[in-house]
Amino acid sequence: MNYEIRSTFNIDAPKSVTIKGRTPGHPAVPQQDLQYIFRQSTLSDLFTWYLLGERSLYLTGPTGCGKSSVIIEVAARLNIPLWNVVAHSRLETPELIGGYRLNAGGGMDFVHGPLIIAMKEGGWFLIDEIDLLDPSTAAGLNGIAEGRPITIPETGEVVTAHPDFRFIATANSNGAGDATGLYQGILRQNLAFLDRFYMIEVGYPDQDIEKKILTEVAPSVGSDIRDRMVAIANEIRALFVKGETEVTLSTRTLTRWARITAFQGRAAASQGMSNGETLTKAFDRALGFRAEPDTRTALHAVLQRHFGDRRSP
Template sequence: MMIQTQRYDVATTFGVNARPGLEVQGFADDTHPQIPVRKPYVFRPELLRDVLAYLHDAGGDGMFLTGPTGAGKTSLINQVAARLNWPVQSVTCHGRMEIGALVGQFVLINGSTQFVHGPLSVAARDGHLLILNESDLMDPSELAGLNDILEGQPLVIAENGGEVIKPHPQFRVFATGNSAGSGDGSGLYQGVLRQNLAFMDRFRVIHVGYPDAVIEKQVVLSAVPSMPETIVEKMLHVAEEVRRLFLGSDREAGELTVTMSTRTLVRWASLSLTFKGAPNVFHYALEQALTARAEPEQREAIHRIAADVFGDYWEATP
């Protein structure tokens, strides 16, 4: 199936500083149901550059995005795709997932058994993006089944009478994970598995960390525009302290086992407005956003940090 392509100006499409006339290829049709929903988003130029370069020319590679939880790995790909009208097949991996679930399987439809193509087959056939979320939770022996198609080899579906799918020129594979394929040495991400070296060798790898304070402030304000900037800045300060205690140092483990991701930060701000007018609203919202799942001592420590940072604002109404 051929889809009409379209050129997009990078600066105006993504709201970043870019060389005048710099364009990227996307698609003209914005009606496909698999195009992600476009949301307000602040793109980090260095990450956007790497993703657009990969979309322009995959060169037989996949792209692996690694980084801490809630840093924006999947949302980065989805929001790029949303602006380029690029359909996405997204899968959340787990330890029991088999390659057959990605390729397709026979299902009972209206009393008859029919083969239904899976997200990998559809993406390869139609030129969509395939996103393997939490890919390092999946059995490495199963993921190794993607090696050939990552290099541009046809996908042969023996179960469907030997059907052969030649990868579409616009087919791309993204994988995300909290590790970079070498397992989790921190013990914080349960279920993460060391991945097959031959599989990882087929990926470009980029690290998606938490945004710097300037960009993260824009992210929060774009998501919760009615929140006063003064309060957002204090929330950012709390997040910075929590992350510092979570990450620890090169020599010592972190003192916290939970962290405040960008996603959690936005949730805290949003809940603070949702419960506006309630007593101790920032404390209450922070508990729902993060600390209710922390150990009691850690919960107390995080709230003490927040109270110190907020000062008189801690018991005020936003």
């Protein structure tokens, strides 16, 4: 089934341009976020990977920039089944492939894991934070990343990947480790494993896109306030990159801040709270309480410089 790119993704494209998807109805297709705004450059990269028929994809970029969400939203609109797992240092291949489980009769049945199900169903398998995975475990996925059959040791079953199966990974690093020291637990991955991926670098959306996002998620917050929120986000990100803060204001956190501000705005006004107090209270619940006390004080100073004591949002 083909989908018109322009109407499906709400981007500027000729009406004649379409992309292949699946027929609706599979239970593993994620639900769409109707307020999601696609970035044309990232979408173009994704479509190139998809149309080339590459088996595996690796998206790298800073925390909260939208690496996983763009995969989820593309799968939702093309009706592609998606199985999603979050990696960690203790994750082992059998957890992805499957294992024996006790059945109702007291016996043991082998139950396929999410990776094998995705291979059989021809869906997308998304593993988030793959650079937290032990490199030896990741290396065990080399054949799968290339689309080769896998033999399940416990049963001897040989699983051949469906032609539409795709293996997708996201990470804060490009697999070479974290030279910045900004992300804890990141491990340098095996070069042979990384060599199997089509790589896409994802950054934070530009200011115009983030302003659009805030308009969608918090329309009751004034445009001047939203513009200042975006400016603050970029300033805090710059401090984070320079190592001057241990927290950053991702797009995910930015939208949370705007939502909380919108929710609290009317109540705050009725209680006589100033706009600056309302914004700071919402900011702390979105990000500030994750920061060390000295950092929080510095972040509050950034807010004060941008907002001062303005009227209620």
